[in-house]
Amino acid sequence: MFGRRETVAMSVINFIDNYRRDAKFYIEWLTSKNLRSEMSRNKTLKDLHKGKRCFIIGNGPSLKHYDLNKLTNELVFTVNYMMKSDYFKILDSNYHLFFDPIIFGLNPEKEDDKENIELISKTKETNPDMTYIIPYRRRKNFLKLFPDHKFFFIYNYKTYTPLLKKASHLHRITPGFQNVIVYAINTALYMGIKEIYLLGVDMTGFLEHFEYNKINEQWGHSYFKTREENEKIIKILNEQKIDNEFYLKTYGKTFEHLKTMQTDVLANDAKLFNASEHGALDFIPRVDYEKIFSNEES
Numbered sequence: 001m002f003g004r005r006e007t008v009a010m011s012v013i014n015f016i017d018n019y020r021r022d023a024k025f026y027i028e029w030l031t032s033k034n035l036r037s038e039m040s041r042n043k044t045l046k047d048l049h050k051g052k053r054c055f056i057i058g059n060g061p062s063l064k065h066y067d068l069n070k071l072t073n074e075l076v077f078t079v080n081y082m083m084k085s086d087y088f089k090i091l092d093s094n095y096h097l098f099f100d101p102i103i104f105g106l107n108p109e110k111e112d113d114k115e116n117i118e119l120i121s122k123t124k125e126t127n128p129d130m131t132y133i134i135p136y137r138r139r140k141n142f143l144k145l146f147p148d149h150k151f152f153f154i155y156n157y158k159t160y161t162p163l164l165k166k167a168s169h170l171h172r173i174t175p176g177f178q179n180v181i182v183y184a185i186n187t188a189l190y191m192g193i194k195e196i197y198l199l200g201v202d203m204t205g206f207l208e209h210f211e212y213n214k215i216n217e218q219w220g221h222s223y224f225k226t227r228e229e230n231e232k233i234i235k236i237l238n239e240q241k242i243d244n245e246f247y248l249k250t251y252g253k254t255f256e257h258l259k260t261m262q263t264d265v266l267a268n269d270a271k272l273f274n275a276s277e278h279g280a281l282d283f284i285p286r287v288d289y290e291k292i293f294s295n296e297e298s
Contacts, residue, residue, distance in 0.1 A: 014159045021158050025173040038136060038153050042171040045152065049075055050192030055275070056184045060202025062278035063087055070293050077188065079180040083119045089126055095187070096123070097133045099156075099180040104138040106145060117145055124148055133187060154183070162260050168268070177261075179254040185261050185272065194270045197292065202279030203251065259283060 029035050054075040057063070059082055068090045078093040080100055098104070106113045123130060124146075134142060136153035143151070158164065160175035160182075167175050168189040177183050181201050188196050262284060265272040274284040275292065 011161060011163065014161050015163065018158050018161075018164065022173060025155060025157060035136070035155070039155065039171045042152060042154075045170060045187075045191055047192035049188075051194050052192075053195035053197065054188050054191075054193045055197045055199055056181060056188065056201070057082065057087075057091060057093070057199050058181055058201035059085070060200040060204065060276070060279055062202050062276050063200040065278065066199065066276075066289050075193070077184045079184060081116070081119070083123055083126075088123075092127060093130055095131050095133055095184075096127075097180050097184050097187070098142075099135060099177075099183050101138070104135075104141055106141065108145065120146060120149075133183070154187075156183070160257055160260060162263065167261075167264055178250065178257045182254070182257045182261050185258075185265065189265065189268050189270060196265065196270065196272045197275045197287070198273065198281070198284065199275045199289065201274065201276060201281055203254070203281045204279060205251075255283075 029039065052075055054077060055071055056077045057068075057071075057079070059080060063085075068087055071091060076091050076093040077095045077097065078088065078091055079097045080103070082088050082091070082093075082096070103116075106117050108114065108117055129150075131150045131152060132142075132146075133152050133154060136155045137157075139151070139153050152170075154170055155173050156176045157173050158175045160167065160177055164175060166172075168186050170187065170190045174186065177186065181198065185196055258281070262272055272284055273287045274281050275287055275289045277286065277289070
């Protein structure tokens with residue numbers, strides 16, 4: 001936890017650095033016809049779902065406690081590797097966000113990557129109308145691998161702070177958020193959505209590789225991982241010296257970004273709710289999932 005002096009110092013540093021990042025973006029915007037075109041195209045998303053509600057679905061294991069068939073006619077955002085879960089077909093999501101850097105390095109010549117490439121490719125068959133939202137600066141490999149998919153691109157480069165205004169302006173440079181869920185909330189705000197419900201956003205993923213979890217396997221994701229996949233992940237974590245301290249710091253930053261985004265939601269006269277009874281996300285108001293639909297069914 002930073003003291004007041006450290007907080008002020010970091011705020012000044014980030015304020016100056018964001019001017020530098022702005023300048024870099026606008027230089028690229030002036031020199032790149034493609035960037036100008038894509039940022040202009042993002043304006044078609046502005047207030048596209050004005051006044052509506054949406055559900056942002058995380059990949060937490062708590063999803064198993066809810067009847068996802070209730071979301072059939074709802075506006076749904078899914079994230080990262082949800083297509084590995086059986087829930088993906090049920091959700092039939094409208095938008096899917098990828099912002100994990102590892103995903104954009106998929107290589108069709110690597111045996112380990114082929115299954116994931118096939119999973120993403122098949123979403124064109126199972127969810128033909130779904131739109132992907134990914135980072136502009138990571139787009140090249142994805143466009144090559146999935147030329148038939150629908151994409152919108154976000155230029156995520158600034159540092160996210162409470163002083164940063166208008167984070168949701170997707171036709172400009174946006175912050176680089178710590179977690180894909182924050183990107184989804186920010187996108188929903190840009191679309192004019194007024195009620196945002198989180199489901200399966202458990203924020204317990206940092207517990208997945210704890211020793212205790214090898215006994216009860218209650219943490220992690222809603223989808224199944226083979227032993228080979230888990231061993232591969234453990235190997236990468238060890239090679240990159242990513243330990244529990246690193247995980248806890250990144251989750252702390254995620255919570256910080258979610259709290260700042262919660263303020264942005266209120267500033268846009270919108271509402272943000274946590275529809276999951278379970279999980280570590282304790283500061284976003286919880287609502288009973290079943291009661292969201294009870295009035296419509298009565």
